Amino acid sequence: MTAKTETRTRRLPFERIPVRRIILVALSLAIIYGVVAGSAATLQTGTFSGADWRTLVVNGLARGSVYALIAIGYTLVYGVLFMINFAHGEVFMSGTYTSFFVATALAESGYLNEHPLISIGILFVVSMVVSTVVAIILERLAYRPLRGAPRLVPLITAIGASLFLQYTFRGLYGANVRAYPEIAAIQGTWEIFGFDFLKKQVIVIVAAMIFWLILYLVVAKTKTGRAMRAVGEDREVAALMGIDVDRTIVATFAIGGALAGAAGILFVFVFNQVIFIMGFLPGLKAFTAAVLGGIGSISGAALGGLVLGVLEAIGPNLFLTGANVPSPNQLQPVVAFGILVLVLIFLPGGFLGSDEEERA
């Protein structure tokens, strides 16, 4: 008894001083100071022109749009199943890499440049279908048998599935890096508001917005969308209400896969390159974007993707150049993830997520 009271009295003064809070605030103040001071110093040196900054921002928006579309896949699955599907990056890779062969065939026959619109349509369909099929197979074989298992089990399975898919596709398509055929119609620039923008970047940003809007309508208005939200709310009650839970979960994976396939085509518009590990890093970034925006929230995934993309693009140059940091762009992930920490300190649920822990 006495021992217990003693510990209690001893701990009391520490509880009054919120040590953890102070450290967090100090850390965030340091980050904010670094960002502001670094940016001011960079802008004073005038190393970069206005055009440079504009290029970087548009660039960040373009890569952020791709992150956003992949991030939706993470967020949907999390919203319904409360699991992180770490193999989602490979779902993205599978469709994109497969469409590469179609694109090459189209390019060799000359069809790609004669009918660019139809060709791009075909590429989207191929990539989305393959990614969807891979996502559905993944759910059926790797996740469904573990539906009732503790949460960590499907997480580890997802990592295993990710490696399995990577090396399966390495076996199927080879270890080489390949250049995606260039589509002449989307090269060059457009003049918008008196400024030149790369066509492909504009297309990527606009297309991503359209896909996001379609998805938003599907989830908000259709029966499947309502079923998805109901299963996410409470699986058992949803089943009692006559919702086919298995089918709804398959639909969730399918939609996430289709968007990943679409993101893949937008990705190769900008980067023109496919390799069997191409899904890993974008997958990781998209997961980060989903957390940044508030995992479980579809608008959050989009916002998180764009913010992360822009931060990566301008961050190192803006914050670090003025501080005379050597090779600032090597620290791109440091900048991006430093900001992530800052955001999560003040908004633990992300931009648009609920503050309730681990709830969609």
Place this chain on the structure above:
Amino acid sequence: MRKYSKLVLMVAVFAILAAACGGAGAAEPQQCTDDPYGCVVVEKDQPIKVGTLLVISGPNASLGLDSQHGVELAADYLDGAFDGTYGEIKGHPVELVFGDDGCSAEGGQAGAQQMASNPDIVGVIGTSCSSAALGVADTILSEKGIALISPSNTGPALTDPAQHQPFYLRTAHNDKLQGAAVAHFAYNELGARTAATIHDGSPYADGLQAVFAETFEQMGGTITDREAIQVGETDFTSVLTAIGASSPDVLYFPIFAAEGGLIAQQAKQVDGLKDTILIGSDGMLSDDFLNAAGSAADGMYLSGPDLSAFSGNMDFYRGDFLTAYKEQFGGEPAAAFHAHSYDAANMLFSAIDKVAIDEGGTLYIPRTALKDALFDTKGMLGITGELNCNATGDCQSTATIGVYQVTNGAIPDTPVYSEKASLEG
């Protein structure tokens, strides 16, 4: 009762062990007992096992597979013909044991330990990446007395007298030669006075850009930026915009195919780099890079071993060798390293042939003698040129570095610039 049965068991085990040791030890020649690392014993009709430790997984797999194919072809040609079956050394067939260096220190450690734990491995051809060898594979294998010959490590540190491991050799050229040659080319031939560099954090790229930058500055040039990128990233516009702010005459990025291809593409979109000349090195001197870069590679320069400088062996290379390569592996070689690994394997085979002791069909290969024979390699004509190993394991102590200009989506056979350099000079 229990105690006794244990004792009986122990005695039995010792008896078996003693018999086994005695059996092998009795016939062991003097050279083996004198050798601190002992002998590799190849029993009658058993194969001689040679390991490879090359990057055969991950994004640089094509680089390692290309080298592995070179070793396979060397084993194939032991019988004087590319017939798809491995030849023999002193009546024993050669068997290859394939390992993976993962192109990283961790991968090099795992792979080297696997090789070191196999007492039948005579020597190892590897590693692909300097990061897998430096302080990792070179140290682990040297401790066991297993010779490690790299066909593609070019990092200067590996053969630096302060860091060189006793059983490490390489048939790839030292980047001290290559980095300097590129700097001479950029300053003298291209007339460049300002340059920027990008590396990817690997000892290969970092070492190469450091030698380049040092030489370029010594000649009177200015280095405007020394940037670095992350392997696996795809968007390098930020780096390139930062470099473009000072519009250097030359941008040197001696990295690998995937990131190199993207940089070549994205450099075209950055205003500040419109007139900048792009230069890469042998990590990108491959069809893989050309595929990754697409049309963006046209006009840029790539340095690497100048194969055309050794016309004597070129007929064999372009004729029999390349034909066999295409037949057996279905496609053009991806990089220049298959040639280095073919030479490395032959160096090892001829050293084994020189030192192996045949005792009634059983072959004894003393490890130290094998190493000494390898370091004694002088004037051996390989595909990549004459191999002369020096005391720290550089077997290309004189090398001819060529700079090639990508034309119409291909790397021409003859370089636009060629420089013969010697490590001693």
